[in-house]
Amino acid sequence: DAKTTQPTSMDCAEGRAANLPCNHSTISGNEYVYWYRQIHSQGPQYIIHGLKNNETNEMASLIITEDRKSSTLILPHATLRDTAVYYCIVRAMYSGGGADGLTFGKGTHLIIQP
Amino acid sequence: DAGITQSPRHKVTETGTPVTLRCHQTENHRYMYWYRQDPGHGLRLIHYSYGVKDTDKGEVSDGYSVSRSKTEDFLLTLESATSSQTSVYFCANSPGGSPTYEQYFGPGTRLTVT
Numbered sequence: 221d222a223k224t225t226q227p228t229s230m231d232c233a234e235g236r237a238a239n240l241p242c243n244h245s246t247i248s249g250n251e252y253v254y255w256y257r258q259i260h261s262q263g264p265q266y267i268i269h270g271l272k273n274n275e276t277n278e279m280a281s282l283i284i285t286e287d288r289k290s291s292t293l294i295l296p297h298a299t300l301r302d303t304a305v306y307y308c309i310v311r312a313m314y315s316g317g318g319a320d321g322l323t324f325g326k327g328t329h330l331i332i333q334p
Numbered sequence: 335d336a337g338i339t340q341s342p343r344h345k346v347t348e349t350g351t352p353v354t355l356r357c358h359q360t361e362n363h364r365y366m367y368w369y370r371q372d373p374g375h376g377l378r379l380i381h382y383s384y385g386v387k388d389t390d391k392g393e394v395s396d397g398y399s400v401s402r403s404k405t406e407d408f409l410l411t412l413e414s415a416t417s418s419q420t421s422v423y424f425c426a427n428s429p430g431g432s433p434t435y436e437q438y439f440g441p442g443t444r445l446t447v448t
Contacts, residue, residue, distance in 0.1 A: 254436065264439045266437065269436060321378075322377065326376065
């Protein structure tokens with residue numbers, strides 16, 4: 221799986237959009253970008269994933285650059301409950317099934333300020 | 335939603351004793367995983383299962399065994415607990431077999447080996 225680089229920490233004001241960057245310059249053509257987050261003392265939570273098109277769901281938007289070497293997770297209206305460590309993960313999609321583990325790096329500690 | 339429960343949620347045990355952690359899913363997902371999370375190491379895959387009685391080793395499998403006799407239950411056993419196995423253990427499942435392969439995590443079990 222390709223390696224990712226994320227800032228160690230970020231602050232964002234409550235109610236504003238939180239934009240979390242991720243660099244994955246060695247991503248290959250069959251690798252997807254996934255985002256997870258982990259709120260303190262809880263299990264990791266899946267947020268969103270994408271291949272090359274921008275994606276949006278009820279939690280967030282994912283913007284992937286045209287060269288796919290970086291992406292940005294956007295939380296449109298951050299709340300205090302969004303304070304968490306956010307992980308950007310790049311992994312290939314195997315045709316035989318999902319029986320391989322996720323590799324979590326250190327992630328970005330996002331702190332939402334009141 | 336993972337539909338995952340883990341038991342026990344907290345356990346303190348002594349070195350050398352056997353310990354079994356249980357993961358139960360309400361979904362009928364084929365793939366299930368056990369991870370451990372330690373400061374400075376992130377999440378690391380211990381074992382995973384791709385079906386009833388079908389399991390395989392992950393990155394840090396030494397000292398651990400697993401069993402999956404039913405689709406809904408995935409057990410992690412520490413045959414003889416050591417202090418190095420003090421950690422937070424997360425179970426996850428995945429729909430697999432689909433283009434997404436996102437994983438959904440349970441709430442975790444905090445294990446302390448004294």
